[in-house]
Amino acid sequence: MYCSVRQWRGDPTRVDEAMHIADEQFADTLANEPGFVEYHALDCGNGEIIAMTLFRDREGAERANELAAEFVRDKLGEFQIKRVGSWTGEVKLSRARSEVLEPVHA
Numbered sequence: 001m002y003c004s005v006r007q008w009r010g011d012p013t014r015v016d017e018a019m020h021i022a023d024e025q026f027a028d029t030l031a032n033e034p035g036f037v038e039y040h041a042l043d044c045g046n047g048e049i050i051a052m053t054l055f056r057d058r059e060g061a062e063r064a065n066e067l068a069a070e071f072v073r074d075k076l077g078e079f080q081i082k083r084v085g086s087w088t089g090e091v092k093l094s095r096a097r098s099e100v101l102e103p104v105h106a
Contacts, residue, residue: 001037001054001055001056001090001091001094002054002055002056002057002058002060002061002088002089002090002091003052003053003054003055003061003088003089003091004052004053004054004055004061004062004064004065004086004087004088005050005051005052005085005086005087005088006050006051006052006065006068006083006085006086006087007048007049007050007083007084007085007086008048008049008050008051008072008081008082008083008084009047009048009049009081009082009084010047010049010076010079010080010081010082011047011079011080011081012045012046012047014079015043015047015049016043017079018049018076018079018081019041019043019049021075021076022041022071022076025071025075026067026068026071026075027039029067029071030053030064030067033055033060033063033064033067034060035055035056035057035059035060036053036054036055036056036060037054037055037056038053038054039051039052039053039054039064040052040053049081051068053068054091058088058090061088062088065086065088068083069083
């Protein structure tokens with residue numbers, strides 16, 4: 001499996017609003033991609049957002065980066081969110097409990 005991690009920075013007063021839009025308009029796009037496993041977006045405070053997607057193959061993880069960039073550009077432009085980092089790599093260690101399979105909505 002491969003994980004894509006993206007770091008974003010935006011207006012700290014609008015993170016909840018941006019996350020809500022991403023939940024409604026973007027999360028399902030990722031979920032419908034071939035090889036999709038999971039997606040998480042974290043509000044790290046001070047306008048910092050970390051998004052992580054897990055795919056069965058590198059191509060899916062790299063495609064997630066492209067889709068995220070397009071979504072932020074096309075749907076979140078007014079939020080002035082900038083990508084400040086992006087990493088994709090092979091997952092070498094993974095553990096999860098069954099509870100993580102329940103969706104959490106912003």
